Every structure is written in C-alpha cells, then in structure tokens.
Amino acid sequence: MTQCIGSPAEEMAEQYLAGELPEAEAERFEEHYFGCDLCHAHLLALQEIRDGLARAAMAIAAPAAGPARIKPLGPRQSLRGRILAFPVPMAVLASLAAALLVGAVLVGIQRSTPVLQPGHRAAGSMATAKVQPQPVESVHPEAKGDSQAAVKSASSAQLAPPETELASLADVHLPGYQQPQLRGEESANSDHAQFLSGMQAYAQGDCGGALGALAQVPATAADGLAARLYSGLCQLEGRELEGAQASFTAVVDAGDTPELETAEYFLAQTRLLRGDAQGAKDWLNRTIALHGDYEERAQKQAGLLPR
C-alpha cells in the first residue's frame, strides 16, 4: 500500500526519463516507485507518451527570422500547415469536417472564453445589445442547439459582414484575475495596494471601481503595465473604445511582457467593435503569432472575418 498521491512522479518523472536527475535523486526516486504503484504508473504513462511522440515525430519548422509577431502566421496559413503536418488521414478528416467547421467555430468562440463573473453577458450578446439588437438565436446558436443557424450566421459573416455584424463577433468576455500567491516578501507599497484594490473590484465585476483604483497606479510602478491592461479591459466593458485602445496600445508598446498577448487580443476586439475588419485581423494575426493562451480563440475568430 502507499499513501502517495503521485507528486514524486509528477515532479521527477520527466527528468528521470531524460536521465537528468542527479544520481542520488534518481536512486531515491527509484526506491520510491519500487514501492509506489501510482508513481510507477505515472512513469510508465509518461514513458509511453515519449515513445509515442518519438514514433510519430512531427517535423518542426523553424520560425522565420525575427520575432514571430513581426511576421505573423495567418490563420489560413496555419490551418494549411496543420493539415500538411499530419499524415493523409488527418487531411481527409479535415476536409470532411470543413462543412461543420464554421458552426463549430462559432460555438467554440462562445463557449471557450473565461468569464469574469457568472452574470457577465456573452460577447456576442453584449456587442449586439450596444450596437445592433439582434434576435438571440443568431448570436447564440448553440443555445438552441441549432447548428444550421450557426452555419448560416457564419456564412453571412464571411460574405459581407456589415459593421454591426463585425461588432457581434467581438469577444468581450473579460479575462479572470487571480491574485498571484508569491512566496517571500510581498510588495507593501501604496502603488501595489492601489493595484490590489483595483483588481479586487475587477474580480467582483465592479469595473467602475477598478478603473478608479487602477488609474492611481503610476505607469512606472511594478504593477503599472498590468494596471493599464485591466483598465483597458474595464474601458472595453464600458464601451469606451478610444480609451481601451489607448490602454492596450500602451501595453503593446511596452514590448514582450506577460500582458502582451492579452492586450493584442483585446485590441482586435476593440477593432471589431469599431467595425474595422482589417485592423481586427491584423491584431488577431499578431496574437496568433505569439502561440499563447489566446491563439486558438484568435484563430477561430480570424476565420470568421471577411477575406
């Protein structure tokens, strides 16, 4: 019997399999998994995954010279690359699935976005409410389980989407915020306190309160960039598009920061709300090129924009 919950294997299996654990650590881990079926199972599974990856190794293309976001990979190009990277059956499957793709994309965008608060409205419905009232079913086809409505909606978006339809594509679900749990000393200055106060309001869905507190955080403070990002998100929520755009642009201009991807993605959303398809596409492509958390959402959304 063992009381182990598998954490030794989670911590060490990868290094152990790679032969990178120091000998003493490797011996200690071996002595553990010889008596622990759970960790041994984890090890076997990881070993099997590694062997499976080695058996069907993908060709990994080196990126073009320069930072990826300077030469973004468009969604269409990315999809082609993805299909070619797999053997023929995957390509066949992909083509068979093409007819369903548009509907799936719509459903995916609506479902995959994290929500700040349960009460927050869906992206499409928010945009629709402010820009163009539309029947609920055209914005939330999955709510009725009607895939035909989704395909129809997507088709019309691809043919000639007027400004208002572009706005209805915008994803304005605000990303969640979780206070980082840092070990060691925590910054105790007033700027940080203002930031935390703002983020507390943000986490509670109080964008007005968040904006007030975040505005007090100087741009040069440690939390300055994050404050700018979340201010932009709150401005977006309140449809202060000029302000949101300025906030996101400031974050982007700061370069390669943890906030970069979010800022680029939501810059695309401000462009959509303004009916600027090309601008939205440009920012979505830059988001995609970062290959981060928003990549999949950005790809789906870019696929819905007019060519």
Add this chain to the structure above:
Amino acid sequence: MSGSSAWGAEGGEDAALVAAIAAGSRESESVFVARYLPKVRTLLIVRSRNPDLALDLQQDVMIEALCALRKGQLRDAERLPAFVAGIARNVLNSHFRGQSRLPLHEELPEEIADTIEENPLDSEAAEERRQIAQRAIASLNDVDRSILQMTLVDSLKPGVIAERLGLNPDVVRQRKLRATRRVMEIVRELSQSGNASHRDTGGRR
C-alpha cells in the same frame, strides 16, 4: 533514508512477503515477481535506454533478489523496494563492466521463470498502454505536441524550444505544463475506463 518512507509508502505487506519467502513459500516468490518485475524492467529500460538489454537482465535481477531473500539476507523488510532497486542497478552496472553476477546454481520455479521470460513488450497490457498514449497524443494541438516532443524526446529546455518555435519561453513553460497534465489526465481516464488501474502496473495486490 529510503525514498519510500520519505514519500509515504508503507512496507507492512513487504515485511510479510520477505518473511514468507525466507520460509520457503513459492507462492510468495510469485507474488514478489509480479510486484517487482515491472519496476525492475522500468529501471533497466530508463537506465540502459535499451529495452532488449532490459529484458535480458531483468531475470538476473529477479534471481539475485530471490536468492538473497531465500537466504534471509534482507534484515529490514521495509527496505525491500530499495533493496530490489539496488540489485537492479548493480546488475546493470556489472553488465556494463563486463562482470557476471549471476548465481548460476540457483533455480527458479518454472512458473516464475515463465513469468519473467514472457516478453512484456508484446503483452496485451503494453499494447493497451501504447494505444492509450497514441490517443492522448492525438488530442494535442500541433504547438503543444511540438513542445512535448522537443521536451520529452529531444530533451530540450524551454528556452531552446522557445527559440525554435519563435515563442516566449514563459509561454513554452506554461504550455508544456498544461500539455503534460492534459495527456496524463487523458491517459488516466482512458486507463480507468479500460479497467487498467494504477495497481495493475506493479501487480501489487
């Protein structure tokens, strides 16, 4: 200190097993082999990176361990996992040094020898594990799969992977962590749904 005790494994069952083997119980020897052979094989494969060699040497390890247990040479039964692992490492090291450690005069009961000689790579369980791993891998998108491939197969560090993929190293670390968790979760779910529980891997009852 034994890793087992440090990480919370218990050795009560091992104490009974060690005592029974020392008392001449052939049934307990079979239990011992079922429990430790998969782990010995894993250790030998990881350390030698040669599955064929691991299959050759696993029998030597089990024979040497059983001989010692029959003679009552293991005083602290709770150290059985460490004891067997140590023998496996020693057998492998001796192989690489060109020395034989085999107690050739010792014989194993036929059913135990059959268990050891059976090629586990052809076994149903191994095939099932392979298929589950393939399904888990297929669930990954291209970027995550590339990151895992470069991590697990090519042993590259996140910084190097980031450079090759044109990504931020933090993004690579995050995606690697998530992808690993995702595939392991899928493996766990599929294993459970296929009645292949964790306990099957080691044969511990």
